């Protein structure tokens with residue numbers, strides 16, 4: 001019985017690249033998930049482990065980041081064309097390249113020129129608790145993804161022998177807003193109220209110059225309580241979706257905070273509640 005190697009390909013899947021273009025305080029962002037697959041003269045590596053024909057997947061990932069810096073990202077298609085042609089043209093052992101791109105759409109939050117909300121993501125939630133006497137209504141939303149490409153710093157934090165994080169005065173702040181808020185008025189116009197709170201959360205996220213996500217979280221909850229007298233408590237759970245500026249020095253490229261790796265995990269998880277101090281707690285509302 002003969003055994004032979006069938007069709008095969010390899011590559012780096014899901015490189016999450018975010019490119020920021022700055023025109024003063026008016027920023028544009030491109031947010032892509034890029035997967036590369038290459039095939040060609042790959043018999044030796046499979047049969048004997050000879051890597052001479054193999055362009056490492058790590059190199060493919062670096063190429064995605066370097067091309068984002070050098071050429072920008074005009075569109076998913078244009079970026080895919082650049083990459084696919086590059087891999088086949090530059091490596092004789094690579095005969096075919098497939099570049100699959102997912103692009104995530106962001107809408108502007110009009111408060112600043114550098115604040116964005118991911119399109120069509122969030123889920124509206126409601127929970128009602130009733131014990132025959134008392135009734136509580138908690139409204140909420142989850143998976144509302146937002147990003148500020150300016151106006152965020154993080155410095156002055158505790159440092160110990162395990163701290164390597166550099167202090168920054170300019171970073172991307174991105175999070176997924178998961179929020180719930182408790183009502184004191186059961187006659188509220190629920191749809192209107194939901195739209196108002198969603199808008200206030202977005203406005204406060206965009207409009208707060210952030211020294212930490214914790215500070216932004218408090219500002220968001222506080223804004224809701226200030227503007228909505230019949231809401232008495234806001235609970236927020238917000239992952240810090242880290243965007244790391246990619247070091248492109250090894251490729252002779254600078255990176256003036258334009259090309260970022262959007263890491264998906266691990267993530268910081270910032271959680272907290274903001275409440276009116278004159279309204280009694282009602283843990284049963286959150287049951």
Ligand SMILES: O=c1[nH]c(=O)c2[nH]c(=O)[nH]c2[nH]1
Pocket residue numbers: 154165211212213214240268
């Ligand atoms: O806004 C932040 N809060 C933190 O607590 C924290 N920790 C960290 O590593 N980065 C950040 N960012």
